[in-house]
Amino acid sequence: MILSRSFSLITALVMLSLTVTDVHAQTAVTEGTMLEELGLTQEQKQDIAGIQQKYSQDLAQGHQELHSAYEELRQMMIGMESEAAIRDKHQEIGIMRQHVADLRLETMLELREVLTPDQRQELADLMEERRENWSRRARNGPPLLFP
Structure with missing residues (x-):
């Protein structure tokens, strides 16, 4: 049970960091429902x-x-690039992915410091609930508008 709660908290912090750092869309986390549900202070x-x-x-x-880089790799796989060049591009992508993952971790660590232990638990619970809802929707398909 403790391991499950820890995993949920980690998952929630990852999801929060992903949504908080999404520059292409304002999400529920940064404006609205999730903030209201967590009861965050103005600070x-x-x-x-x-x-x-x-x-x-x-x-x-x-x-x-x-x-x-992924698009370049795709083109390399289609084209006549050498195996060595393709392997180099793959390694470059791995380094880039690690860099993004490191940035996400730093974001999560900073977010973790902002939340109280109760808010962290609430966030983990909310994210678990939403993950279950997403899984259910994926299994059952979109809801029918007119049953």
């Missing part, structure tokens, strides 16, 4: 916004570079 909201601002550009750039 916590400001701290989270600062964390978002601190990491969002680097994460967005990292994701864009990864996207481009």
Whole structure:
């Protein structure tokens, strides 16, 4: 049970860091429902916004570079590139992925410091509930508008 709770908290922090650092869309985490459900103070909201601002550009750039590198690798696989060149590109992508993962970890660690232990648990519970809902929807398909 403790391991499950720890995993849920880690998962929740990862999801929070991913959504807080998403520069292409304002999510429920940064404006609205999740913040309201966690009962964040104004200071916590400001701290989270600062964390978002601190990491969002680097994460967005990292994701864009990864996207481009994957496209290059795809073209290399289609084309006549040598195995060595393809392996080098694959290794480069691995390094880029690790860099993005490191940025996410730093984001999570900073977010963790902003939340109280009770808020961390609440976040873990909320994320677990949402993950279950997503899984259920994936198994059952989208809801019917007119049954």
